[in-house]
Amino acid sequence: MENDKKYRDAFESGLKNYLDKKSPENLYKPIQYILNLGGKRIRPLLVLMSADLFGKKYKEAVSAALAIEIFHNFTLVHDDIMDSAELRRGSATVHNKWNINTGIISGDVMLIKAYQALEEYENPLFSKLTKLLNKTALEVCEGQQYDIDFEEKEDINQNNYLEMIRLKTAVLIGCALKMGALIADASEDDLEAIYEFGELLGIAFQIQDDYLDVYGDSISFGKKIGGDIIENKKTILFHCAMSNGSINEKKELLKWYDKKTGNEIGNKKIDIVKSIFDKTNAGEACIKLVNDYTIKAFNKLSYLGISQEAKTLFKNFGNNLMKREF
Secondary structure (H helix, E strand, O other): OOOHHHHHHHHHHHHHHHOOOOOOHHHHHHHHHHHHOOOOOHHHHHHHHHHHHHHOOHHHHHHHHHHHHHHHHHHHHHHHHHHOOOEEOOEEOHHHHOOHHHHHHHHHHHHHHHHHHHHHOOOOHHHHHHHHHHHHHHHHHHHHHHHHHHOOOOOOOHHHHHHHHHHHHHHHHHHHHHHHHHHOOOOHHHHHHHHHHHHHHHHHHHHHHHHHHHHOOHHHHOOOOOHHHHOOOOOHHHHHHHHHOOHHHHHHHHHHHOOOOOHHHHHHHHHHHHHHHHHOOHHHHHHHHHHHHHHHHHHHHHHOOOOHHHHHHHHHHHHHHOOOOO
16 A cells, blocks of 8 residues: 555554553553554554545544554454454464453453543544444444354345444444544545445455455465354355355255364365355355455545545555455
8 A cells, every 4th residue: 555654654653652551461461462463454554544635634643543453453352252263363362362351351441442542632523533433333243243143043145244244344444434534624425435435345355354264375364264164154155155056055055054063073064165165156256246345445436525646545555455365
């Protein structure tokens, strides 16, 4: 992403200064650990980029970027506990490195710290940013609950699943972009369009994540391959297979998603389910959806009242975001 170093340096400097508390160590060390695992910093960089392209105010957006990234990582810490995940970004998850209780309470503190970061702003901006984060946080939790519910329900279709990932993942991308635009005092039309751009791009990003969970590389992906299959998560690949498969392929797929898999058959389950995805061309259908949602996102950029150069920078970001290993 163009100007990535400028935004990243500003964010990392702000993060270092914000996480200065050390005691009690067993509370704050896990927080520093998960935040220092890095990742691509997609969401905070989007806050800064949006503030810059709408009004050259990226330095004023650092606190909002901190709020977004700390909130995001709070959700990851708790999600990993619920999923019994062993790896996050190629390293041990917080609850795996410490324990579940530490993961819960450290995550709670991260949520508080996220909201504290917004106290940097005066009203009415503080109120607008807090209201947006409140709405987004509630939607993310709703999405997470749908994700849990869908593991047990049989009458879930592709539209249900897409709405779930919109809530669980995409709204936070939209929130990040809208926060930056709010700080830059963008128009209401621009606020709506940039949010929709982020939301659509976030859906594409999560669909791609589903694909990589099965067809990616564990090292570059940062998580164990096949984890969604083991957890019986009916991702977009499952729904594509159910739409395209024969009667026997659907029955076989449902049979394996009904199993409470132990470690002894985990790899066998992954191999069999993946073979069904291959036969039904679920992977290809998944990639098509990624491309479709990315195009829809880019179409929203035409509604923005900013320079063509700025629109191109947003589009370049989207293209770079979707260049993860297919």
